[in-house]
Amino acid sequence: TLRRMLRLAHEWKLLNRVPRIRLLRGEKIREFVLPRAMEAVYLAACPQPLASVATLLLDTGMRLGEALSLNWEQVNLEPYAGARLGSVVILGEKSKNGRTRTIPLTPRASSLLRGLGPNESGLVFRRADGEGLRAAHLGQQHARVRALLKLPEFVLHSLRHTFGTRLGEYGADAFTIMRLMGHSTV
DSSP, rough: OHHHHHHHHHHTSSSOOOOOOOOOOOOOOOOOOOHHHHHHHHHHHHHHHHHHHHHHHHHOOOOOHHHHHHHHEEEEOOOTTTEEESSEEEEEGGGGTOOOOEEEEEHHHHHHHHEEEEEEBBBBSTTSSSBBBHHHHHHHHHHHHHHHHHHOOTTTHHHHHHHHHHHHEEEOEEEEEEHHHEEEEE
């Protein structure tokens, strides 16, 4: 929270530079990776819409904000020439580094998106009244599931870490991981 406040203050020109914040010895670093053995249990315990969002985060490595702002116009369920499955396009204005990227879909993510739509337009993840989902609501659902399953403390962003870690375990090179996750540098 403090880092975010400082970045906003810098963006709003209230600070000349963002000071570096370091964790104190013994503070927790959020490096949790959801074990494969626990993934199915976690997803089965998740209520909707958390189960759908969490599945997409695990299978695409999207940031939560990218998933929640995903519009149907960015979803390509039909594969391009030579591809097995479709893809999603994260627009530059919706990504952290301002660059557009295309993420291929897994069979599970493709099936999930087909089940949710497809619609011609509008948000992929929305409430019954058509409004977008709120990250705070999903965070509350996630906290209840974690408590129910007695999982260690981790945040939804950890599902993105899980995606990146698994890519590395499967032999993806650093540049492929960088591109798929939308990092600006290796």
